[in-house]
Structure formats: structure tokens, C-alpha cells
Amino acid sequence: METEFDVIVIGAGPAGAAAAVEAAARGLKVLVVDENAAGGGQVYRASAIGKEEKGPGKDLRRALAESGATVVFNRRCWLIEPGFRVHCTAPDRNELYHAPALIVAAGARERVVPVPGWTLPGVIGLAAATALIKAQKVLPGRRVVVAGRGPLLPYVAYMIVKNGGEVAALIDRNGPQDWLSKSLDVAARPGLALEGAGWIAALIRARVPSYFRSAVSRVRGDGEAEGVDIVGLDKNGNVRTQTKSIGCDAVCMGDGLAPSVEITQLLKADHVFDAVQGGWRVTADPWGRTSTANLYACGDGTGIKGAAAAPFAGRIAAIAAASDLGRLSKKDAEKAIASLSRQHDRASRFGAAMTALTAPDVRGLSLIGEDTVVCRCEGVTRRDIVSAVQRGAQSVNAIKSATRCGMGPCGARMCGDVTAALLSAEMNKPLAEIAPMTPRPPLKPVNLEPMMAEFSYSDIPMPEPAPL
Amino acid sequence: MTAGDYDLIVVGGGIMGASAALRASHGGMRVKLLEALEIGSGASGVNAGTLSLQIKRVKLMPYALAGHALWERAGDAVGYRRTGGLTLAFTDQEAELLEHRMTLKKEAGAPIDFVGKNFIREKAPALTDAVVAASWCESDGYANSSLTGVYYRALLREAGVDYSEFSPVTGIDPSRDGGFSVQTGSARIAGKRLLLASGFGLQETMAMLGVDIPVRVRINTVSVTERGPKLLDCIVGHATGLLTMKQKTNGTVLIGGGWQGVRDAETGRGEVRADTLNPNLQLAQYAAPGLSSFRLVRTWTGFEANVSDFYPLAGRLPGYDNAFVLGCVRGGYTIGPYIGQLMGDLILGRVPEKPLFDPERLIDTTYATSGERLGT
Secondary structure, three states: OOOEOOEEEEOOOHHHHHHHHHHHHOOOOEEEEOOOOOOOOOOOOOOOOOOOOOOHHHHHHHHHHOOOOEEEOOOEEEEEEOOOEEEEEEOOEEEEEEOOEEEEOOOEEEOOOOOOOOOOOOEEEHHHHHHHHHHHOOOOOOEEEEEEOOOHHHHHHHHHHHOOOEEEEEEEOOOHHHHHOOHHHHHOOHHHHHHHHHHHHHHHHOOOOEEOOEEEEEEEOOOOOOEEEEEEEOOOOOEEEEEEEEEOOEEEEEOOEEEOOHHHHHOOOOEEEEHHHOEEEEOOOOOOEOOOOOEEEOHHHHOOOOOOOHHHHHHHHHHHHHHHOOOOOHHHHHHHHHHHHHHHHHHHHHHHHHHHOOOOOOOOHHHOOOOOEEEOOOOEEHHHHHHHHHOOOOOHHHHHHHHOOOOOOOOOOOOHHHHHHHHHHHHOOOHHHOOOOOOOOOOOOEEHHHHHOOOOHHHOOOOOOOOO | OOOOOEEEEEEOOOHHHHHHHHHHHHOOOOEEEEOOOOOOOOHHHHOOOEEOHHHOOHHHHHHHHHHHHHHHHHHHHHOOEEOOEEEEEOOHHHHHHHHHHHHHHHHOOOOEEEEOHHHHHHHOOOOOOOOOEEEEEOOOEEOOHHHHHHHHHHHHHHHOOEEEOOOOEEEEEEOOOOOEEEEEOOEEEEEEEEEEOOHHHHHHHHHOOOOOOOOEEEEEEEEEEOOOOOOOOOEEEEOOOOOEEEEOOOOOEEEEOOOEOEEOOOOOOEEOOHHHHHHHHHHHHHHOHHHHHOEEEEEEEEEEEEOOOOOOEEEEOOOOOOEEEEEOOOOHHHHHHHHHHHHHHHHOOOOOOOOOEOHHHHOOHHHOOOOOOOOO
16 A cells, blocks of 8 residues: 555545645645545535435546546554654454645534533434434434524524424524625525525425524423423523423524634644634645645634635635645646636635624523533533632643543534633633644544554564653 | 732742641741642642552651651542552563662661562452562552542641742842732732742743753653552552552542653643553553553643752752752652641741751852852
8 A cells, every 4th residue: 555645635525625636637636535435525424325316416526536636545643753644443343544744624513502401312413413324324313403603503494394204393593694694605606505595495395493592592301302392592692582382302403604724723824713613723825735845734623614705715725835845836726726716715705604693702601501511521510610710720721630520532613612611701711812722633432453453562662761 | 019919929820829828827927829730730630649668769758758747637638548569570680670779668668568479469459470580568548639639729728828829930130128028910919928839830930030940851651541440459550650550439530650651742731651651551461461452541741850969959049148048859749748737847047857958059159159149
């Protein structure tokens, strides 16, 4: 197996796949690494069952397969060292790849603001629900409550209805006027606007009860989700009224997407807090270059702009890499990027407007109970976190040390944002001034068996022992 | 007030700085502690937490025994567990090293015994049977270094030590009355005495007062697994000192041994490197083969400072009557709380119950000026 490449692309979603296709077309030797079984990312996740349906996902997978790029799937990338050395595990072994340029297209992660009962079986994230439905054709439940914020809300409800499920309620923290305020940006992508209108029409036809400017205040159930309590919110997000309880057997809830920045953080690129683009994101210049030499970023890691903009960003990063590696003249690169940038900016408008509907904030914290688990890996409650702050913790790192919050296998992906928001509220400091937890490798938990593979004792390179 | 607002300013809020600050405060001094980042966030808070007499230097054994007792007394507040510890040799050469070293450590007062395969099988059935020789120390165990910050913050508050976090010291000037003026951010703080306990930053801090003692930094790698099934009851080490391993009560396995990461020149941060992480984990897995079913969940580095002879810097700052320095203690997590107390006693003008380690020994006298004492 070849291990030396000109450029390695992390992630085969819309940004990464486009970057790989473009880089290969420019004559670069390209490797794409992805942890899934097929390309497409979350948005165009391939079905594991039945025949592939027509659409952008199928097109992406075909283009990637025909691009000439080497693609390895089912790889868990656990460490990337400067220069760049990409360590990943296949199911049965460790692999090490090397390239002088790295394009990170790691996508986004889901943000869920906890409420009492959110850890009950039957409660999953909105993005998780889309993965379940797309890949496995399985519905989260028979009678599902869909709650939270942003475009995934109507989309998940639509997918459930379309696949024969019942949506017990659609509960939106935003009000109709919040959505309307984005109508100009929505109109910029008539295709996507029509698609969204189609979802809404389907929900109306199915008589799905909708609650605007409302939230789930509690998931009820004995050992599993059996229903939710709904509250009305005022314009500051505070609880205004107790509305009603609704029975269900599953809850899909989410508060939007946040950029995946673990790789760019570990490679010491600059990041900035940008609420309307999902929170902490890597900064990249118009060519997709981060502040770390030869490290490029594209797609949702640079701010949640959505699947329409991602391919343009991917292609821009690939052209920039080709130019920086001396494989494309600067003039040709400038010309190609100028045109792609215009298309990228147009396509970004829709996604960015949708992301603004889910900007991380301290609203919603009022629904987290004292005893509600915030860090579900380690069972750390809101009370534990607040108590740590009162005992002198001034950073999320100090909260982590004091409580184990964020020390579990998810690496604070689930709890990091909420912990920062709680600290921000407790210290009366803006969210942008709360530094995220110090990132630590491995990027995701890695099985020691494939990582170590076979070795003999005499092969372990022992340095000199410490002085006596 | 001519000689400053504080009786003592401590630069550095790790175990040693905090422990000395507490001692001085309990002795009646008004103490200010300045920490560049957060209390116990450096090596004090990210080391593997091993409390093993088997990896302590012979000459430091009495200090390690006393430090051990202090951690035991801190108990649950620092996650202290006395588990006993096994040190393993897998080759004849390692067995020889083990016998030589453990014999000397035993003579220095550590309750160490050499043990055979039956003993190992009983104490730690998950260990490999490829062990050639082993030693056991009944009093070995561990504490949870993550709790260092919480633990010392509470003590400092209780003692009334005025501490400031995120307060890096950018300049120190001796004042005419023999005290010091310390710059942090836009504030200048005056104190009669000064203790430098800034860990791996000691060389830089001492240089602010014109003292040049080279301090080297080791970038130690530490790793932890996800929670897993019961594997080990006692801590496990290796004859070379290149492995420390313990399973916490929550099922996670913590692995260290001083394998070297690197320090990024630009950010100053430590980074884990696969070419040292992998052999560290291989050694752990060789010792306990069942580890292969665990998942590695996090790995990081901690900075350990040392001077050329690998003995502590603990005493008066050369050339000053009222400035002191404490750091570079090999086995600093174990010994820190105790040597901090000894330093506090020295600062209080008492005679410490055990001798300290005068930094004067590291000043190259050939080039010293004619004994002129600064700041006096």
C-alpha cells in the first residue's frame, strides 16, 4: 500500500470529495481518509441497505471513485503530526500516511442543550436521526417529538413523515418571525427554498402540530422516553408558560451544528469564536489556507455554511494546495479561485442564514435542571459544574480537572459547548472569551489492538533509564 | 509600608509553590501567590499521579516517604489510593538493574521486597508470565493529579493566601530595602521576600534576577484509556522506570513512564509524538496483555524540569538574602508537598527538619563576580 502522497484530504463529504476530485484533476497524488464506509459525509450519507438512489450523494461517490484519488474508508484518524503524518486505524491494523499538504474537511458535530430526561433511551440528536434514517432506513420511534432549532428540525420531521412515521409535535425554539427574517437569504437559493417549502407542505398535510418559540422542558419516562413537557418561551428564551405534555416513544432534539475543529486545533491553527457560524471555527483565508503552513480547511469546519457551499470551498483549497506545492501557476490558481469564490459566497448565504438560527448562546440554559447530567460520559451535572466554578475554577479546563466533565470517550464533543455556556453565565463573561477545552489526541478513542498490531519485546526502542 | 505589602510573594502555583505558601501563611506571614495559568495546571496537575517509592532517587527517599505520608493524609480529596506496587523486569539485564536499584532503595528506607511468580499471579493475575524478576512495595499507590488544583485552591482560600490565576510574572526588581517588586499584567506587587517556584519556567524567572542556572525540561507523555473491565489492583512499573501503569477505581488505565514528547517552539506547548507514545503503550500492553481490548481515550504531556545533577533546586537564590527558589525535584508530585513545607520553614527563618538543596552548588564559581550580593 502506497503511503506517500502530495496531499491528504480528511473527510469524504461534499467539501472533501470536491477537494480530492479537484486536486487529482490538477495532477496531484491524493489520498482521502474517511471513517465511514462510503463517501458523502453526513449530508449525503449512503444507505447501507438496498439500491443507491439518484441524487447528489450518488454523483459525489461516483466522481470520487473515478477521480484517480486513493480513497480509504473505515479509517479512524487518531493522530496527525506536523509535516503531515496521518496515523489512522483500519479495523485490524494501524496505518501511517505522509503528505506535505493536508486538507481538513472534517465537517460538523451536533450540539444538544440538555434538559431533564435527555439521557433517557429514545432521545437522540436531530443530526443523529438523519444518519439513522438515511443509512439504516430506521425511524427513531413510532411517535416522535422533534424539537430544537434550525433547518434540521423541519427536515427530520419531514423524513419521519415521509418514511411512514408519526410526528407527535414539532417544537421550535425560534418563532415564525425568526425564520422570516432569513427569507431574503433563503430566496438566494430558490432550489433549496423550494425543497424546504416541500417539507413544510408535507408536515401540514400530515397535520403535525407545531409549537413555535417553544421548547421541551423535560423528557418524561421510566427507563425510556414516554413523553415531553412543552413550555412557551419569551423573546429572551426564558420560560413564559407551561403549555402541555405530549406522549411519544422517541424524541429527536438538537440545537444546531458546530464546526469540527479538533484536527485544526491540534495542528495549532488559529480559531475564532463566531456565534452565527456555529461557534469556534478555524480561520482560513480566501484560498482556504489556515495559519498553519500547508494546512487547508474547507467545509463546515470553517463555519457552518452547508452542503451547497462546501464543494466550492473544497475545490478552492485543492487549487491553493496545488499552487503552493508548485504544481499550478499562481496566475492560473488566482483565476480559477476568483470564479469559485464568487460561487462559494453565493451558495454560503443560505447555509449561513440557517446557521444563524442556531447560534450558540446562553439562552436555553434555564431549562437545564440542577441535577441534569451535562457530561453524559462521566455523569457530571449542572450542579457539579457550577460548584466547581464557585470553588474557584475559571476555565473549562479547570472544570474538567475538578469534575471529569469532558474526560470521557466523546472528548467533550457533547458537553464542551454547554460547559462553556454555563461558565460564561456564571462568570458573566461573553461566550467568545471562554476558551474551549485544550484538545488532546487521539482525535477519537482508538482501539489499542489494531493500533499496536504485532510487536516483539526486543523491538520496543527503550531509551536510557532515568538516573538512580 | 517600606518593605512592601506582603511578607512573601510566591511565583508559581504548582504543588511546591502552593505548599510553601501555605506553610508561610500558617507561620503568620502575609502571602501573595501569582500563577501564570491556573493553580495546579502544569506538571502538578497533569502527571500520572504515581506515588511509588520504587521510582524515587535513593538520596531523595526520606523526602519521598514524608511526601507520601502527606498525600495519604489528604486522602479522598486527592483521590489517594494505597494499592502496593510491582516493578517488573522482562530480561536478565533488566533483572540485574532491578536488583541493584531496589537493593539501594530498600537500604534508603523504602519497604521493598523481591517477589516471585506466585506472588505476582496472586497480586496481579492479568500481568504477563514473561516476568523474569520483580519487586513489590507495600506502601506504593497513586493519587489523582487532576484534583491538585481543586485541592490547593481550597487550602489557599482557607489559609487566607491571596492568590491570582492567569497572572504571569513579566518582571522582578529588587528594591532598596531588600524586598522585591513584581510585575504582573499592569500591576506591581511589593513583598519583603520572594519564592520562585515556576516549574519549567524557573530558568527564565531566575534570569529576571540575574541568576543563570540552566534548567532542562523533560516532556513526559501520559495516556489514559476508556473505562474497561478489571485488569489491575496495584500499580505496575518497569525496572527501567519507563512504565507506570494503574487502573483507577472507575476502570480507566493511566499509563506513563517518562516517554518524551516534543515542545513546540512557537506556542511552547507540549505535543505527543507517535514514535514515543507507541512504544510506551507497547510496553504497557506487554506487561498486561489484556490492555489490548481497551481504547486509548486521551494522551498529553507534562513538563518536568531538572538541573544538571537531577537534584532539587531548593534554597536561597544565589546572591540574595530574601529570595528563594524551589523546583526541579525529580519525583516532584510525591515529594512536592513535603519539600514545599521545608521551604516554607526556611522562609519563616526556622531550621527545616531535613536539609534542603542549595542552588549555590550550580553556580559556576569560576565566573562569579567578587561575592557582591545583589539586593542586600
